[in-house]
Structure formats: C-alpha cells, structure tokens
Amino acid sequence: MNKKKNNNLLAVIILASGIGKRFGGGMPKQYKKIGSKSILEISINSFIINNNNNDIYVTYNKLHEIYIKPIKKKNSTINFLLGGNNRQLSALK
Secondary structure, eight states: OOOOOOTTOEEEEEEEOOOOTTTOSSSOGGGOEETTEEHHHHHHHHHHHSTTEEEEEEEEOGGGHHHHHHHHHHOTTSEEEEOOSSHHHHHHO
C-alpha cells in the first residue's frame, strides 16, 4: 500500500546557530536549560508533537558541537545542518 504524502504538511527550520551575544552568560541561549531541557530541545519537541510537519531542520554553529551532540543523539530523525555566518545564510542552507 502506497502511503500518500499530505501536501498540507510543513517543513520546519529552526535557526539555532547564533552565539547569544546580547543574551550574555557562558553559553548561547538556545542551550540554556529550563528545568531539564534546553530551550532548543523544547522548541524541537513542540514541532515533533505537531504532526503537520514533513521534516524538521535545525541549523547550529560548528563551535557548539559540545552542546548539540546530545540533542542530535536524542533526535535521530531530525536534520541537523551547520549554520551560516548570519541568519539569512543559515536559512539558505
């Protein structure tokens, strides 16, 4: 049986490669924890729960490998891509 793809589904791009300079602190804000999960994990989970997504893409900064590695491990079905030098270039990835 062929499963027909729903054309109403969305692709999600989460731009998470920023350094959080304005936020301050020792780590970028997307990796700060609220309870036991990072802000990025909370964002990813909110889209996983929504079944109207074809694909989820997350851009990240190559300098943040220490933070992103455990998140990538937990979310093997998500596409993780290195971000660009600015938000616009990350979105083009």
